[in-house]
Amino acid sequence: MPLDAPARADAWLAEARNRLGAATLGTQAEEIGRVEEVGDGIALVSGLPGVRLDELLRFGRGQSGFAQVLERDRIGCVLLDGVDGAEAGDSVRGTGDVVRVPVGPGLLGRVVDPLGRPLDGKGPVAAERLDPIERPAPEIIDRDLVVQPVQTGLLVVDALFALGRGQRELIIGDRATGKTTIGIDTIINQTGINQAASDIVCLYIAVGQKASSVKRAIDAIQGSGAAARSIIVVAGSASPPGLQWIAPFAGMAMAEYFRDRGGHALVVIDDLSKHAATHREIALLTRQSPGREAYPGDVFYVHARLLERAAKLSQAKGGGSLTALPIVETDAGNLSAYIPTNLISITDGQIALDAKLFYEGQKPAVDVGASVSRVGGKTQAPALREAAKTLRLDYAQFLELEAFTRFGGMPDTRVRGQLTRGARIRAILHQPQHAPLRLADEVALVMAVQSGLLDTLPLEDLARFRLGLRDALDQGAAEAVRAVQAAGKLDGAQKQSIQDVLHHYVQTIMPPKKSDDPVAAAQPA
Numbered sequence: 275m276p277l278d279a280p281a282r283a284d285a286w287l288a289e290a291r292n293r294l295g296a297a298t299l300g301t302q303a304e305e306i307g308r309v310e311e312v313g314d315g316i317a318l319v320s321g322l323p324g325v326r327l328d329e330l331l332r333f334g335r336g337q338s339g340f341a342q343v344l345e346r347d348r349i350g351c352v353l354l355d356g357v358d359g360a361e362a363g364d365s366v367r368g369t370g371d372v373v374r375v376p377v378g379p380g381l382l383g384r385v386v387d388p389l390g391r392p393l394d395g396k397g398p399v400a401a402e403r404l405d406p407i408e409r410p411a412p413e414i415i416d417r418d419l420v421v422q423p424v425q426t427g428l429l430v431v432d433a434l435f436a437l438g439r440g441q442r443e444l445i446i447g448d449r450a451t452g453k454t455t456i457g458i459d460t461i462i463n464q465t466g467i468n469q470a471a472s473d474i475v476c477l478y479i480a481v482g483q484k485a486s487s488v489k490r491a492i493d494a495i496q497g498s499g500a501a502a503r504s505i506i507v508v509a510g511s512a513s514p515p516g517l518q519w520i521a522p523f524a525g526m527a528m529a530e531y532f533r534d535r536g537g538h539a540l541v542v543i544d545d546l547s548k549h550a551a552t553h554r555e556i557a558l559l560t561r562q563s564p565g566r567e568a569y570p571g572d573v574f575y576v577h578a579r580l581l582e583r584a585a586k587l588s589q590a591k592g593g594g595s596l597t598a599l600p601i602v603e604t605d606a607g608n609l610s611a612y613i614p615t616n617l618i619s620i621t622d623g624q625i626a627l628d629a630k631l632f633y634e635g636q637k638p639a640v641d642v643g644a645s646v647s648r649v650g651g652k653t654q655a656p657a658l659r660e661a662a663k664t665l666r667l668d669y670a671q672f673l674e675l676e677a678f679t680r681f682g683g684m685p686d687t688r689v690r691g692q693l694t695r696g697a698r699i700r701a702i703l704h705q706p707q708h709a710p711l712r713l714a715d716e717v718a719l720v721m722a723v724q725s726g727l728l729d730t731l732p733l734e735d736l737a738r739f740r741l742g743l744r745d746a747l748d749q750g751a752a753e754a755v756r757a758v759q760a761a762g763k764l765d766g767a768q769k770q771s772i773q774d775v776l777h778h779y780v781q782t783i784m785p786p787k788k789s790d791d792p793v794a795a796a797q798p799a
């Protein structure tokens with residue numbers, strides 16, 4: 275039976291009373307601050323005494339930022355969206371949360387900004403969850419020794435300064451000496467062009483780089499097919515300083531997702547000089563006192579806590595690893611400037627690039643004397659470690675002898691032998707960009723040069739030797755190639771089979787000796 279009008283009103287009133295009675299009414303305090311000053315990517319905010327360090331702040335017009343400096347009555351806030359639209363007088367609220375970024379496998383193959391917003395026009399990123407950009411590094415007790423290799427595909431690195439999973443290796447050098455290329459080539463080598471399938475997920479983090487350099491890096495990674503296993507995080511030179519500042523931290527958080535699941539990740543941070551400059555800029559704008567070279571005193575701590583997150587985890591923690599390849603730029607080869615020395619002391623070694631070598635055409639321009647890996651040979655694949663045992667020493671001796679004999683003098687036979695061998699070592703260490711080598715090819719190249727097979731081969735024919743080596747090995751020593759690719763090891767018979775192939779193959783490259791072979795000599799070229 276339908277209710278009449280007064281009864282309906284009564285029913286409504288009763289229900290409204292019930293609902294009102296159930297509601298807990300009270301006052302809720304919310305701090306609303308005010309922007310005092312805005313400029314160059316930062317805002318000075320007052321009226322938020324409850325805000326904590328690194329807390330995410332929201333501005334009245336929708337921008338966000340985080341608290342970087344807390345003073346008695348003022349907060350230095352780093353803006354994440356640039357200064358557009360933010361003005362003095364705007365309202366600001368604390369959020370009680372820190373800056374978080376999306377993480378998860380949905381990021382693979384994507385190009386994103388440091389907040390995980392897509393830059394590749396492929397639609398929203400499918401994140402598994404949001405992780406804070408700053409997290410404590412794994413405890414010592416949760417770490418394990420760095421013993422598994424990361425193949426870079428660059429012979430000079432793999433043979434002389436092997437890189438391990440969980441290691442932090444600095445790439446240091448002047449402007450335009452091939453720093454980025456070393457990082458990109460290492461990423462390209464994880465794609466499976468050279469190995470069955472590398473299980474390493476790669477992140478390339480561009481901080482403060484020119485758009486053209488970023489474009490080149492993205493093209494190289496995507497062109498090589500490495501994109502499906504990579505995440506590219508871009509905060510270019512035109513990005514707000516806040517985004518550039520958080521980029522390496524955000525990238526680390528994305529990589530930690532894989533590390534903590536027992537997976538393996540490799541992070542290339544390009545580069546930390548620009549990051550340090552951004553940190554200095556923010557510090558000066560928020561009026562922190564400048565220290566050496568005008569950097570604030572905590573710049574070491576910023577980079578140390580970033581790179582400490584790279585680690586090899588113990589079995590109990592899943593056995594995952596995070597390898598870091600930070601890049602730093604030097605001025606005129608000055609390794610002892612403030613930021614480079616900081617980073618050298620934070621990392622487990624460095625690959626030093628030399629501008630002079632680069633201009634002489636020795637690429638990658640690795641300065642063998644100034645480079646080091648403090649993790650040691652344990653990370654090297656056993657087959658390569660055995661083949662390259664004396665390679666570094668031989669090469670170093672050659673470089674010294676060469677400098678010595680450059681000004682004339684008639685070296686004796688032994689020295690001449692060393693010079694011949696050294697020149698061939700230098701030639702095999704030469705490698706074009708984006709052409710990483712298989713481990714099997716690296717082992718064979720080192721075996722060829724160290725067994726003296728290449729000593730009689732003219733230097734100009736070495737390029738041809740390298741070119742056909744892969745096919746020769748695949749045809750003549752397929753089993754050995756499989757063994758070394760799969761396990762990094764060779765038994766006696768397999769080693770012999772590679773030696774046999776090399777022996778035959780080098781004969782096919784060797785130019786005919788004119789005096790011995792009158793028929794060949796008579797042939798027109």
Ligand SMILES: Nc1ncnc2c1ncn2[C@@H]1O[C@H](COP(=O)(O)OP(=O)(O)OP(=O)(O)O)[C@@H](O)[C@H]1O
Nearest residue numbers: 448449450451452453454455456637638705706707
């Ligand atoms: N192994 C190589 N073989 C041939 N060319 C190379 C090699 N490595 C680097 N290059 C070339 O040298 C130039 C500089 O390389 P790259 O951009 O990697 O240097 P960088 O040190 O990162 O420079 P920047 O200081 O501008 O960041 C590029 O044009 C690159 O193509």
Ligand SMILES: [Mg+2]
Nearest residue numbers: 453454487544
């Ligand atoms: Mg570069």
